[in-house]
Each structure stands twice: as structure tokens, then as C-alpha cells.
Amino acid sequence: MTYIRTQQGWLYLAFVLDLYSRRVVSWAFLNQPNSELSVRAINLAVQLRQPKQSMLFHTDQGVQCASKAFRQALQPNTSTMR
Structure with a gap:
């Protein structure tokens, strides 16, 4: 997660990076981390x-990334988290 300071306050960025190609697959912004x-970000990458x-x-x-919501988002894709 990356923190970005703006004139309106902090903005938070999460992204999914393909480790093979080093390309950004997806990203998401929110005003809360x-x-x-x-x-x-995970759902968009899968989509x-x-x-x-x-x-x-x-x-x-x-x-x-250790939250229950994140782990549940990975389950339908039979994904592994390390």
C-alpha cells in the first residue's frame, strides 16, 4: 500500500503487480487504508x-492483507497467499 498526500488529505493506493512481467495488473484508491x-485491487485483477x-x-x-475479507476474496480463485 502506498500513501499519497493530497490537498484534501491522504489517499491510499493498493496495486497488484505481475511478478513475471513487472507490470501493474490493477490498482485501487481509497481515502482510508x-x-x-x-x-x-484483487477483485479487479481477477476480473x-x-x-x-x-x-x-x-x-x-x-x-x-491478513484480514478475513482479503482471504475470502482470494478463495474463489483457489489462490495461494505468501
Whole structure:
């Protein structure tokens, strides 16, 4: 998660990076650093890529990525989180 200072306050950015190509697959912005932000980024990545097999997610193991909502977002894709 990246913190961005704006004139209106802080903005938070979460993104999904393809480790093979090093390209940004998806991203999401919110004005609060919560698990919804990470879930939005994951859901958009899955929607855009439409993977045919399970995916492997590496995270910084932060609070947002360790949340129940984030883990539930990964389950339908039979994904693994490391």
C-alpha cells in the first residue's frame, strides 16, 4: 500500500503487480487504508486477467492483507497467499 498526500488529505493506493512481467495488473484508491482497498485491487485483477488456474499472491503481510475479507476474496480463485 502506498500513501499519497493530497490537498484534501491522504489517499491510499493498493496495486497488484505481475511478478513475471513487472507490470501493474490493477490498482485501487481509497481515502482510508482498510482491507476494502486490497480487496478491490484483487477483485479487479481477477476480473481483468480471468485466470484459468490458481494464482500465487505475495503480500507484505500487512493488516489489510491478513484480514478475513482479503482471504475470502482470494478463495474463489483457489489462490495461494505468501
